[in-house]
Amino acid sequence: DAKTTQPTSMDCAEGRAANLPCNHSTISGNEYVYWYRQIHSQGPQYIIHGLKNNETNEMASLIITEDRKSSTLILPHATLRDTAVYYCIVSALGRGKLIFGQGTELSVKP
């Protein structure tokens, strides 16, 4: 599985968009980009995933660069409840083995 690099921490003002970057320069053609988050001490929560096209759901948008070497998770209107550790994971579909790195600790401030 390709490795990912994320900033250790980020701050965002409540109501503003939170843009969380992820580098995955060694991603293979059959590997997807997954995003999960973990709110303090709880089990991780799935957010979104994509292969090469941009994706959007009710929680977030995922923008993947054309060369697929990096991506950005966008929370359009961050709230205090979005304060969490966000994990960017690269894995082949069907592999089932998610490798969690250190993630980005996002703090949403009033």
Place this chain on the structure above:
Amino acid sequence: NAGVTQTPKFQVLKTGQSMTLQCAQDMNHNSMYWYRQDPGMGLRLIYYSASEGTTDKGEVPNGYNVSRLNKREFSLRLESAAPSQTSVYFCASSVDLRYEQYFGPGTRLTVT
């Protein structure tokens, strides 16, 4: 619809004791997983079960055994607990290996 449930929530063991962590899901998922999370770290996969009747090792299987009891239940057993197994254990399930995973609330285990 409870999702993924884990028992117990907390447990303290002495070195050498054994115990089984229980996990159940009510979403009719085929695949189930066990992870551990050490302080300040991401989750690491211990074992997973792609479907009922199958189990496979993950990143850190040593010191653990698993049983896929039926489609709903996947248990994790520590035969002889060690302090290095102090961690938070999360169970997860998914429709199958291709789909997103849903996690339980975790079991906080301390081995003294």
